[in-house]
Amino acid sequence: MEFSFEGLKPPSSKPLIGMLCSYTPEEILYAAGLQPVRIYGSGKVIKRGDAYLYSTLCPYVRSIFDLAFEGHLDDFKNMVFVNSCDAMRRLYDVWRHYIKNDFIHILDVPRTASEDKLNYYVQQLRDLIRRLEEELRVDITADSLREAIRLVNHTRQLFQELFELRKKDDSNLWGSQIFPIMLASMSSPKESFNQRLEQYIKEISRTEPQPSETPRPRLLVSGSIIEQAEFIKLLEDSGARVVAEDLCTGIRSLEGMVSEEGDPIEAIALRYLNRPPCSRMKGVERRYQSIKHIIEEYGIHGVVYHTIKFCDPELMTYPLIRKELERENIPVLHLEGDCTMGSHGQFKTRVGAFLEMLEY
Amino acid sequence: MIVAGVDIGSLSGETVILSDDKILSYSIVRTGADSALTAKKATDEALKNADISFEDIDYTIATGYGRVIVPFANENITEISCHAKGANYLFPTVRTILDMGGQDCKAIRCNEKGKVTNFAMNDKCAAGTGRFCEVMADVLGIALEDIGKTSLEAKKDAMISSACAVFAKSEAVSLLRSGVPKSEILSGVHEAIASRVFALLQRVGIEGDFVISGGIAKNIGVIKKVAEKVGLKPLISEEPQIVGALGAALFAKERYKKG
Numbered sequence: 001m002e003f004s005f006e007g008l009k010p011p012s013s014k015p016l017i018g019m020l021c022s023y024t025p026e027e028i029l030y031a032a033g034l035q036p037v038r039i040y041g042s043g044k045v046i047k048r049g050d051a052y053l054y055s056t057l058c059p060y061v062r063s064i065f066d067l068a069f070e071g072h073l074d075d076f077k078n079m080v081f082v083n084s085c086d087a088m089r090r091l092y093d094v095w096r097h098y099i100k101n102d103f104i105h106i107l108d109v110p111r112t113a114s115e116d117k118l119n120y121y122v123q124q125l126r127d128l129i130r131r132l133e134e135e136l137r138v139d140i141t142a143d144s145l146r147e148a149i150r151l152v153n154h155t156r157q158l159f160q161e162l163f164e165l166r167k168k169d170d171s172n173l174w175g176s177q178i179f180p181i182m183l184a185s186m187s188s189p190k191e192s193f194n195q196r197l198e199q200y201i202k203e204i205s206r207t208e209p210q211p212s213e214t215p216r217p218r219l220l221v222s223g224s225i226i227e228q229a230e231f232i233k234l235l236e237d238s239g240a241r242v243v244a245e246d247l248c249t250g251i252r253s254l255e256g257m258v259s260e261e262g263d264p265i266e267a268i269a270l271r272y273l274n275r276p277p278c279s280r281m282k283g284v285e286r287r288y289q290s291i292k293h294i295i296e297e298y299g300i301h302g303v304v305y306h307t308i309k310f311c312d313p314e315l316m317t318y319p320l321i322r323k324e325l326e327r328e329n330i331p332v333l334h335l336e337g338d339c340t341m342g343s344h345g346q347f348k349t350r351v352g353a354f355l356e357m358l359e360y
Numbered sequence: 361m362i363v364a365g366v367d368i369g370s371l372s373g374e375t376v377i378l379s380d381d382k383i384l385s386y387s388i389v390r391t392g393a394d395s396a397l398t399a400k401k402a403t404d405e406a407l408k409n410a411d412i413s414f415e416d417i418d419y420t421i422a423t424g425y426g427r428v429i430v431p432f433a434n435e436n437i438t439e440i441s442c443h444a445k446g447a448n449y450l451f452p453t454v455r456t457i458l459d460m461g462g463q464d465c466k467a468i469r470c471n472e473k474g475k476v477t478n479f480a481m482n483d484k485c486a487a488g489t490g491r492f493c494e495v496m497a498d499v500l501g502i503a504l505e506d507i508g509k510t511s512l513e514a515k516k517d518a519m520i521s522s523a524c525a526v527f528a529k530s531e532a533v534s535l536l537r538s539g540v541p542k543s544e545i546l547s548g549v550h551e552a553i554a555s556r557v558f559a560l561l562q563r564v565g566i567e568g569d570f571v572i573s574g575g576i577a578k579n580i581g582v583i584k585k586v587a588e589k590v591g592l593k594p595l596i597s598e599e600p601q602i603v604g605a606l607g608a609a610l611f612a613k614e615r616y617k618k619g
Contacts, residue, residue: 350481352440353479
């Protein structure tokens with residue numbers, strides 16, 4: 001059963017707004033009548049971008065700047081940044097200076113969900129709304145926010161159904177098949193995407209699961225951002241089945257609903273600060289608990305921990321997570337990538353040996 | 361039952377032929393640009409040494425960096441699993457293996473059955489590999505097989521600050537120009553290699569017994585330095601370069617028996 005990606009392009013009737021971090025509250029952007037689109041890197045060697053950002057900075061960030069500098073992101077007249085990490089803030093700095101936009105904003109997302117941080121974040125969201133209203137001459141009402149919340153929640157609800165299917169022992173869904181759908185969910189208009197996903201889930205639940213030829217180890221891929229489905233395919237071509245992705249382009253960004261009751265802005269703030277965290281959030285314990293939860297729920301045999309070169313938050317988190325996983329006897333393989341396919345040849349031997357050592 | 365293991369590495373190719381549990385013959389050839397051809401050359405030579413023909417082989421497993429392009433292999437298994445398997449056959453008490461190959465280095469931990477429990481590999485870097493030794497031998501104008509022995513004549517280590525093959529090469533050249541004896545330069549180079557692989561070993565944890573396999577195991581200079589750092593006497597087989605191919609042959613035997 002194939003998911004059809006055709007015609008999921010954003011409509012030309014709506015102005016685009018680019019986002020680079022899964023902590024960007026899409027609900028507010030939809031409520032403003034904008035079309036939010038998650039921007040992915042080129043996966044290619046960085047050209048001119050390297051002259052403006054130092055080369056020991058996150059390759060995802062450098063690739064994005066390269067794309068913008070080369071004019072590939074000219075359709076994005078509006079941009080929302082998040083102070084996700086230091087590299088992302090540097091991107092905002094050079095972007096503001098060299099790239100022309102109608103609207104550019106950086107959102108200060110706190111690193112914990114304590115009450116004072118929550119109040120602060122609500123204030124940040126109100127500031128974003130005020131700026132959007134004033135500068136783009138739009139109205140963001142409680143009603144339009146509620147409608148946007150329902151829309152984005154629907155996407156999350158549908159993914160939850162899909163994840164339930166992946167959790168089954170006899171699931172014959174491939175990670176390399178599901179992963180591009182998750183990528184698309186963050187860069188397509190939710191209205192048409194939701195219809196497409198609903199249809200897809202209906203069709204795959206109708207087809208009887210066929211027992212796979214030989215048993216395969218079930219993997220969890222953990223890390224920050226992975227933009228290339230080829231990476232997931234490499235793991236599966238080596239003999240695994242990828243059943244969960246603890247990535248900002250994976251399940252952790254699609255979990256947790258925004259409450260449809262009460263003040264919509266507070267509800268949005270609550271969801272984003274409490275969703276499964278990435279390594280930019282404070283406290284490794286929360287991250288580890290969410291990984292452990294996935295391991296139990298999805299019947300994981302091994303974890304592939306993917307870090308991006310020079311990603312300080314992720315490289316700091318990894319040894320702590322590894323220690324916890326080893327204590328629970330969960331095998332983990334660390335791979336370091338640079339957002340291109342350049343390392344994939346080297347990965348093959350490591351992945352092959354890792355799968356050979358797993359018990360399943 | 362006769363089985364074969366073929367290990368196609370970045371610099372050399374090896375074939376081991378087993379008859380039941382006994383090593384019938386082996387071969388070591390230099391890798392050319394064509395992996396399939398290297399595999400054939402190595403296997404033909406091993407067949408000749410054993411005085412049998414290709415048809416006599418019941419099952420073949422390929423390993424090493426060129427493992428997927430060995431056309432006559434029934435299956436392929438990574439060299440990490442194969443080195444553990446081979447080392448376990450030669451030294452049943454082995455728990456930690458350091459494989460120092462042509463283009464990479466691996467620290468491997470295994471259990472009493474020779475099954476891998478953890479491993480670490482060097483990244484995109486030739487430091488501490490066979491290629492690195494080749495480059496150094498070439499710079500100093502000493503035959504590769506003599507660099508180990510020569511380094512032992514050194515009274516002290518020349519300071520090689522970088523373990524990067526490219527930088528270390530230019531450091532060696534300037535040391536040579538300033539009149540530092542070749543033995544001291546080599547000893548310094550071996551010290552740099554040993555520090556590098558020791559860090560790799562620490563990533564997986566070192567537990568005895570400790571085996572070194574791969575071509576560099578033939579370099580007495582490196583072995584001595586590694587042994588000093590690890591604090592364990594490394595076990596080295598008579599022909600450390602065929603451990604991967606031996607492991608592959610042992611897997612071939614198991615898989616053939618299973619049908």
